[in-house]
Amino acid sequence: MASKPDIGFCGLGAMGFGMATHLLKSGYSVTGFDVWKPTLEKFAAAGGTPSTSLSESAKDKTLYVCMVATAQQAQEAIFKDGGILQGLPKGATLILTSTVPSAYAQSVEKELKERGRDDVYFIDAPVSGGAIRAADGTLSIMAGASDAAFQKGQFLLEEMSAPSKLFIVKGGIGAGSNMKMVHQVLAAIQILAVSEGLGFAARLGLNGKVVREAVIGGKAWSWMFENRSVRTLTEEYFPGASAVAIIVKDTGIITSMARLVNFPTPLCTSAEQAYFTGLDRGWTTQDDAGLVRLWTSEPVSSIQSTFSEEVQQEKLNLVTDLLTGIHLVAAAESISFAKHVGLPLPQLYELAVDAAGGSVMFREFGAKFIHILEGKGGDSAKVLESYLAGLRKAVDEAQNIKCPVYLGSSALNVLLQTGPSLDLSSLLKLYTAI
Amino acid sequence: MASKPDIGFCGLGAMGFGMATHLLKSGYSVTGFDVWKPTLEKFAAAGGTPSTSLSESAKDKTLYVCMVATAQQAQEAIFKDGGILQGLPKGATLILTSTVPSAYAQSVEKELKERGRDDVYFIDAPVSGGAIRAADGTLSIMAGASDAAFQKGQFLLEEMSAPSKLFIVKGGIGAGSNMKMVHQVLAAIQILAVSEGLGFAARLGLNGKVVREAVIGGKAWSWMFENRSVRTLTEEYFPGASAVAIIVKDTGIITSMARLVNFPTPLCTSAEQAYFTGLDRGWTTQDDAGLVRLWTSEPVSSIQSTFSEEVQQEKLNLVTDLLTGIHLVAAAESISFAKHVGLPLPQLYELAVDAAGGSVMFREFGAKFIHILEGKGGDSAKVLESYLAGLRKAVDEAQNIKCPVYLGSSALNVLLQTGPSLDLSSLLKLYTAI
Incomplete structure (x- = not known):
């Protein structure tokens, strides 16, 4: 059995903390970023690798999950200097699980292309179910993306969702949102x-x-x-x-x-x-x-x-x-x-x-x-x-x-x-x- | 010129006081009832005849105006023991100028009949325009009633409304409301x-x-x-x-x-x-x-x-x-x-x-x-x-x-x-x- 890939994760709030620690329990190594220091300490205590730099948290990660609260936060986390994109290796998969307007998810896809980073496989995958199901890995996930992106990242969505609760929504980026x-x-x-x-x-x-x-x-x-x-x-x-x-x-x-x-x-x-x-x-x-x-x-x-x-x-x-x-x-x-x-x-x-x-x-x-x-x-x-x-x-x-x-x-x-x-x-x- | 009839009036609030005193200024003798004593004193000072009994205020009045605040108040004022109806002489005209549900105005007509008082000419005539226009006799009035009732009471509606602001609404009692x-x-x-x-x-x-x-x-x-x-x-x-x-x-x-x-x-x-x-x-x-x-x-x-x-x-x-x-x-x-x-x-x-x-x-x-x-x-x-x-x-x-x-x-x-x-x-x- 191939070893599990290292995951980058940003946004360790009530939902994100549960999702990230569930991945830890499932045997993944997870590097987690958050602006709130006490959360990072808790994350380290749970076996995660804390990071105080977004680009560092994304370095060499072929899979990255972004679970911040708003589109504005996502925009900054992904695209700012020293952000996720800067650390993300070529051909990595970026999963945005925040609840954002579909137009925003589409703008991420566009901006990746404009910045010459359409090597990144992007998945628009908001979740539902609350903190308990997040920690249990039994969320509902509504995901839209290209077939190629799903080939790379679907298994991780499956890890975080209940067996019948991963909804692959036709329509590409934006459909999940x-x-x-x-x-x-x-x-x-x-x-x-x-x-x-x-x-x-x-x-x-x-x-x-x-x-x-x-x-x-x-x-x-x-x-x-x-x-x-x-x-x-x-x-x-x-x-x-x-x-x-x-x-x-x-x-x-x-x-x-x-x-x-x-x-x-x-x-x-x-x-x-x-x-x-x-x-x-x-x-x-x-x-x-x-x-x-x-x-x-x-x-x-x-x-x-x-x-x-x-x-x-x-x-x-x-x-x-x-x-x-x-x-x-x-x-x-x-x-x-x-x-x-x-x-x-x-x-x-x-x-x-x-x-x-x-x-x-x-x-x-x-x-x-x-x-x-x-x-x-x-x-x-x-x-x-x-x-x-x-x-x-x-x-x-x-x-x-x-x-x-x-x-x-x-x-x-x-x-x-x-x-x-x-x-x-x-x-x-x-x-x-x- | 025939002398002006005596008017009974009930409800000397902001609107009613203006309407009743306008009638005084127009040369009518007005007997006014209100539950609030200071208003009665003010009404007397303005030349009105104050009354502390509803039936007394209606005694021998061929025209009576009821300008209380609600249908519930109107119901009590008109029909209770010692109320307006008890004092009202045969063939008098009762004008309800309160804003009430049309169904209530219709119920008054019905109850007059049931009580054997369909001798009373009833007019459903809510008003609009505020206290200043009430006192000026330039209200808008929306009135519904039988032709016979209008023959008796329309002139008084004309006294209280501006020349082009008396609206006789087709449809009888309820249409005004x-x-x-x-x-x-x-x-x-x-x-x-x-x-x-x-x-x-x-x-x-x-x-x-x-x-x-x-x-x-x-x-x-x-x-x-x-x-x-x-x-x-x-x-x-x-x-x-x-x-x-x-x-x-x-x-x-x-x-x-x-x-x-x-x-x-x-x-x-x-x-x-x-x-x-x-x-x-x-x-x-x-x-x-x-x-x-x-x-x-x-x-x-x-x-x-x-x-x-x-x-x-x-x-x-x-x-x-x-x-x-x-x-x-x-x-x-x-x-x-x-x-x-x-x-x-x-x-x-x-x-x-x-x-x-x-x-x-x-x-x-x-x-x-x-x-x-x-x-x-x-x-x-x-x-x-x-x-x-x-x-x-x-x-x-x-x-x-x-x-x-x-x-x-x-x-x-x-x-x-x-x-x-x-x-x-x-x-x-x-x-x-x-």
């Missing part, structure tokens, strides 16, 4: 939905623990709700596990791309404005599960209800109907966007249904949306009627108690725009030509 | 737009006085901006002239009616969520011009800019493009809603163009929208293109500086939903069948 982007449409909406649901519930007088059980046991379930509500209930926001800044960045990629390609994103846009409000409140580095504080300063797990069982159930139904309606329109927004930018829809479905963007609504309606968007028909009238009715009731009550429901009211407007037919095609047509 | 409601679509959106525009400008580093001049001198002008920005610049919010609670009430009438009749109101809905946030901030009884504090705690008139003239102009253009785009979609939302509930559209145009809902965009596009909604064609492609481009640039920059633009981003999504044709019909079709 676009796939991540449309997945993040679900994330951007559903992260705020966690707080909106629990916040609305708090204003209705419901205890957060009771709400969590009702949501995760039924059709209002989303991966995000199950994941984030744990931290909402314990107020674990400082710093928590996923900063508001991260979803702000991802939402920005979505909505700016949407504006560029003339695609409407009413729900992502509503979420983004609420995220900006969170930044204004000073929560940039705090966990996004703490956005519930836009609705209530009282801990949601300490709310005491004295409702009869019947009344409590009625109130819980309002909350679950709110979330269900939001998740339904979120699925339409994500899948239509994928269609609009030319991504393979079944792959998005396969990827998102079991990932952080997953929800019961996505599972139930995603395949139907795809069927219609691929021109295979299969639509029937009035499907949306019960969801519209449930959502309307929730928004009515939110208005009664003067509680903002940014996403719920946006989703309701989208459903109202479908007109009297209330079928799925009418919903999708609000987003893109079909 | 519906007309007021669709006018308030413009108000609900444009009141928040004042703060969103000045708030965005503040975040861009622009002084509010400079912004005001740029807005009121060009196509971004709205009546609301010219009116409210005076108070924003002087921070005259305590209590100011028009409380947040009032526009929250009116917005609630719009969006709950919209949900009832399956009409989408993306801009009003965005505005409503922001208004709820204002309530959460404790601003219920403060002036709505103070909503700018959702964006900045610094007084907008004290911001010092040191931009070159060119840079300042660029930034001002972002603000005026933001407002222009919002006002354009607001006009579509209002007029489409009027179509959806069956109101005469030219009357809405005539009414709103010179009223509190007025804007350059409404003036320019309102007639075109009506032409299309009445099936007279006259549409041409790409009309929306330049507005979309301007709004897109503004929202791009707002995103760059992480500034929420609730209405601007909603309006942009609506324009993006029109698809590649970018014509006015496509915009209207997002709201209602045409």
Whole structure:
């Protein structure tokens, strides 16, 4: 068996540290760079080779993974004097796993060529799954590149992802980032939905623990709700596990791309404005599960209800109907966007249904949306009627108690725009030509 | 000349006091009721007859004006034991000038009948124009009623309104309230737009006085901006002239009616969520011009800019493009809603163009929208293109500086939903069948 190649790695944050140390455990020698010294020490303690120079970290490495936070950071790390490219040997493979705009990934490919370095095999491969799966090597990875680049680097993507979670997206550089982007449409909406649901519930007088059980046991379930509500209930926001800044960045990629390609994103846009409000409140580095504080300063797990069982159930139904309606329109927004930018829809479905963007609504309606968007028909009238009715009731009550429901009211407007037919095609047509 | 009839009047708030004292000045004897004693004293000092009993205030009055704040207050004032109806003589005319849901006005008519008092001539006649015009007797009044009721009461409506500002709306009881409601679509959106525009400008580093001049001198002008920005610049919010609670009430009438009749109101809905946030901030009884504090705690008139003239102009253009785009979609939302509930559209145009809902965009596009909604064609492609481009640039920059633009981003999504044709019909079709 051939010995494993040495890997260069840059960006040892929550995700990158897990990915790099997983490669160490898998028997690779990894040279890691980060600007934050304590992380480098931790990396050395885990068996890695720390480096304080980007070009040094890339020297003689035939494979290099760049996992910085933003496109701006990637641009500097790769191309600046003393950056990765300067150290990278001829014919090396560079994998960018950061979540960046697809246009940025394409600009890297172009700049490599302009600088006379098209010997470098470049792979656009954003990841999803969180720090735990990063450390386990079971991430979801959405990758776009040339066949030649995949021949060089695919095995390393396989090391970092779960067996069925490496998605090779057709379309070359940019396709991976676009796939991540449309997945993040679900994330951007559903992260705020966690707080909106629990916040609305708090204003209705419901205890957060009771709400969590009702949501995760039924059709209002989303991966995000199950994941984030744990931290909402314990107020674990400082710093928590996923900063508001991260979803702000991802939402920005979505909505700016949407504006560029003339695609409407009413729900992502509503979420983004609420995220900006969170930044204004000073929560940039705090966990996004703490956005519930836009609705209530009282801990949601300490709310005491004295409702009869019947009344409590009625109130819980309002909350679950709110979330269900939001998740339904979120699925339409994500899948239509994928269609609009030319991504393979079944792959998005396969990827998102079991990932952080997953929800019961996505599972139930995603395949139907795809069927219609691929021109295979299969639509029937009035499907949306019960969801519209449930959502309307929730928004009515939110208005009664003067509680903002940014996403719920946006989703309701989208459903109202479908007109009297209330079928799925009418919903999708609000987003893109079909 | 016949002597003028004695008038009963209930609700001597900012508007009601002006209306009642105007009637005094016009030579009527007016008996006025209010729950707030100091107001009654002021009313007596102005020559009115104060009354501490609703039924007494209505005794022997062949004409009665009810100008309370809400439908709930009206219901109590009219129908409770010791209320107006108890004092009102047979064949009297009751004019409800409060802004209420049309369904409520219709329920009054029904309840009069059920109580065996269909001898009362009832007129549904909400007003618009503010306290100064109320006191001058130059309000806009939108009235619906039977011909018989108008024969009895129209002269009094004429006393309280400007010569060309009494709008007799076809459709009987409820039609006046519906007309007021669709006018308030413009108000609900444009009141928040004042703060969103000045708030965005503040975040861009622009002084509010400079912004005001740029807005009121060009196509971004709205009546609301010219009116409210005076108070924003002087921070005259305590209590100011028009409380947040009032526009929250009116917005609630719009969006709950919209949900009832399956009409989408993306801009009003965005505005409503922001208004709820204002309530959460404790601003219920403060002036709505103070909503700018959702964006900045610094007084907008004290911001010092040191931009070159060119840079300042660029930034001002972002603000005026933001407002222009919002006002354009607001006009579509209002007029489409009027179509959806069956109101005469030219009357809405005539009414709103010179009223509190007025804007350059409404003036320019309102007639075109009506032409299309009445099936007279006259549409041409790409009309929306330049507005979309301007709004897109503004929202791009707002995103760059992480500034929420609730209405601007909603309006942009609506324009993006029109698809590649970018014509006015496509915009209207997002709201209602045409």
